[in-house]
Amino acid sequence: MLHVNLRLSGGVLEEQAVISGALSVQELVIAAQAGDERAFETLVRTHADAVYGHALRFFGDAASAEDATQEVFVKMFRSLASFDGRSAFSTWLFRVTRNVCLDMARAGARRPIPTDPVDLVPPSVRDFADDVVLSRTVETAIRSLPPEERDALGAVTLFGMSYEQASTAFDVPVGTVKSRVFRARRTLAHLLEPAEGGA
Amino acid sequence: MMDCLQAQTILSEAIDGAVDSDALSEARAHCEGCPECATFIRGSTCCPAQRYQEHRPPRR
Numbered sequence: 001m002l003h004v005n006l007r008l009s010g011g012v013l014e015e016q017a018v019i020s021g022a023l024s025v026q027e028l029v030i031a032a033q034a035g036d037e038r039a040f041e042t043l044v045r046t047h048a049d050a051v052y053g054h055a056l057r058f059f060g061d062a063a064s065a066e067d068a069t070q071e072v073f074v075k076m077f078r079s080l081a082s083f084d085g086r087s088a089f090s091t092w093l094f095r096v097t098r099n100v101c102l103d104m105a106r107a108g109a110r111r112p113i114p115t116d117p118v119d120l121v122p123p124s125v126r127d128f129a130d131d132v133v134l135s136r137t138v139e140t141a142i143r144s145l146p147p148e149e150r151d152a153l154g155a156v157t158l159f160g161m162s163y164e165q166a167s168t169a170f171d172v173p174v175g176t177v178k179s180r181v182f183r184a185r186r187t188l189a190h191l192l193e194p195a196e197g198g199a
Numbered sequence: 200m201m202d203c204l205q206a207q208t209i210l211s212e213a214i215d216g217a218v219d220s221d222a223l224s225e226a227r228a229h230c231e232g233c234p235e236c237a238t239f240i241r242g243s244t245c246c247p248a249q250r251y252q253e254h255r256p257p258r259r
Contacts, residue, residue, distance in 0.1 A: 157215075162216065163212075163215065178211075178212060182207065182211040185207075185211050185214075185239070185242065185243050186207060186211075186239060186242075188242050188243075189238050189241065189242025189243060190238065190242070191242075192241075192242045193238055193241070193242065
């Protein structure tokens with residue numbers, strides 16, 4: 001569970017407008033913009049894995065990913081009022097997440113750990129029975145992808161963005177997003193081919 | 200006749216959303232007898248992390 005150390009400046013509203021679990025993301029955003037603390041916390045919980053996943057793939061270490069995740073939700077708290085709903089919330093949050101990671105790297109506070117596909121040890125058939133080992137191998141393989149393919153795959157699979165939404169986020173044609181996601185999957189399929197034959 | 204690139208492209212799109220059912224059927228039919236596409240399918244669908252969504256949440 002991610003704990004975000006934030007307090008809404010206006011305090012808790014007299015009437016919590018929503019029972020957060022029953023609302024759509026769009027409704028949660030509107031409620032959070034109106035000061036509903038539970039709605040904001042639900043947004044954080046709902047998106048924490050995606051944000052952390054992107055940051056982990058960007059930096060390659062858990063500590064940096066945690067720092068970035070924290071920073072993303074601080075920024076989300078500060079700038080949610082400026083979100084006008086013209087794009088999907090996931091698209092907006094993806095942009096925030098990507099920018100936070102890039103800014104942290106540019107500032108030199110955290111540096112992405114390079115991953116070379118040559119260093120990747122192909123999983124064994126046994127690894128496919130161990131979710132933890134396999135997940136780690138998959139993440140290493142993803143980190144070795146070209147950044148534009150890794151980002152496209154993450155936008156679609158982590159943030160649940162449609163190809164059209166990802167197209168908007170990256171400012172590239174939809175076909176380019178499809179192509180990047182496909183190339184990422186094809187590369188991963190080869191990298192993750194079991195060393196001891198079929199799974 | 201569908202080739203590997205076309206089949207895998209359709210399968211990739213199918214993971215992320217709806218695709219034309221006839222095209223998907225054709226892609227599946229192609230993959231049944233194609234080792235290259237079988238590798239692609241395994242790599243895309245065979246493990247819990249297939250959709251790359253399983254992440255350990257931050258500790259703090």
